[in-house]
Amino acid sequence: MTAPLLDIQNFSVCYGPVEALHQVALTVGEGEIVTVIGPNGAGKSTLLNAVMGLLPSTGGVQLAGNKIARPSVEAMVARGVGLVPEKRELFGEMSVEDNLLLGGFARWRRGQRDQAERMGEVFALFPRLQERRAQLAATLSGGERQMLAIGRALMARPKLLMLDEPSLGLAPLIVREVLHIVASLRELGVSVLLIEQNARAALQVADRGYVLEMGAVALSGEASALLTDRRVIETYLGVG
Numbered sequence: 528m529t530a531p532l533l534d535i536q537n538f539s540v541c542y543g544p545v546e547a548l549h550q551v552a553l554t555v556g557e558g559e560i561v562t563v564i565g566p567n568g569a570g571k572s573t574l575l576n577a578v579m580g581l582l583p584s585t586g587g588v589q590l591a592g593n594k595i596a597r598p599s600v601e602a603m604v605a606r607g608v609g610l611v612p613e614k615r616e617l618f619g620e621m622s623v624e625d626n627l628l629l630g631g632f633a634r635w636r637r638g639q640r641d642q643a644e645r646m647g648e649v650f651a652l653f654p655r656l657q658e659r660r661a662q663l664a665a666t667l668s669g670g671e672r673q674m675l676a677i678g679r680a681l682m683a684r685p686k687l688l689m690l691d692e693p694s695l696g697l698a699p700l701i702v703r704e705v706l707h708i709v710a711s712l713r714e715l716g717v718s719v720l721l722i723e724q725n726a727r728a729a730l731q732v733a734d735r736g737y738v739l740e741m742g743a744v745a746l747s748g749e750a751s752a753l754l755t756d757r758r759v760i761e762t763y764l765g766v767g
């Protein structure tokens with residue numbers, strides 16, 4: 528059996544004396560869409576930021592069977608991991624196209640042809656970005672900004688893309704559009720670790736899910752099983 532793309536075990540993170548994540552275990556397989564749902568403050572963003580090496584952690588992180596002794600942003604990017612942070616962090620005074628080019632910076636040695644190909648892929652996924660390629664990022668709508676943030680991360684050609692609440696602040700119709708595109712990343716050979724407060728929408732596009740509560744995994748399983756789990760329905764899905 529091949530090793531999962533991402534395998535974290537006994538993963539803990541502290542903010543000073545406060546433990547925000549406690550012995551978390553989670554895997555993402557090749558071609559899988561995995562979601563982590565849970566209430567505010569459960570530690571979802573902490574999880575992504577620590578896996579990316581933005582926060583110190585203890586425990587094991589393996590990528591495709593290779594142990595990462597101490598995750599750092601450089602090491603994770605070099606090994607094909609990308610993060611779309613909750614705040615998007617676009618360069619507002621720069622055009623859509625320049626934001627995308629910056630996302631491909633780690634691959635600049637491969638030349639302009641490689642960049643053009645990557646950008647072509649992003650535009651195929653998000654035709655709206657192509658229409659607005661010369662527009663300043665600050666003037667995009669919320670949904671377009673999220674598309675640009677995802678597109679920028681894709682310019683680095685990640686094998687694993689981690690998304691922190693891509694639906695935050697978006698209208699329901701746009702949420703569906705963005706998550707639909709997230710699900711289609713699989714066809715580009717990109718696996719996804721998706722953090723969402725919108726549990727129903729996330730479980731509908733994911734293969735598997737984890738419920739994080741107070742820094743620990745409370746429940747995990749196939750997304751279809753979690754969608755019909757009584758506890759998940761009562762706590763995270765509500766009626767409807």
Ligand code: ATP
Nearest residue numbers: 542545547565566567568569570571572573574724
């Ligand atoms: P939300 O959905 O509200 O963003 P979350 O599940 O992503 O929540 P985190 O942001 O990871 O949760 O926060 C987990 C816990 O760690 C919370 O109790 C939070 O207050 C705490 N925390 C987060 N960042 C820091 C920090 N820089 N210093 C101290 N405590 C922090």
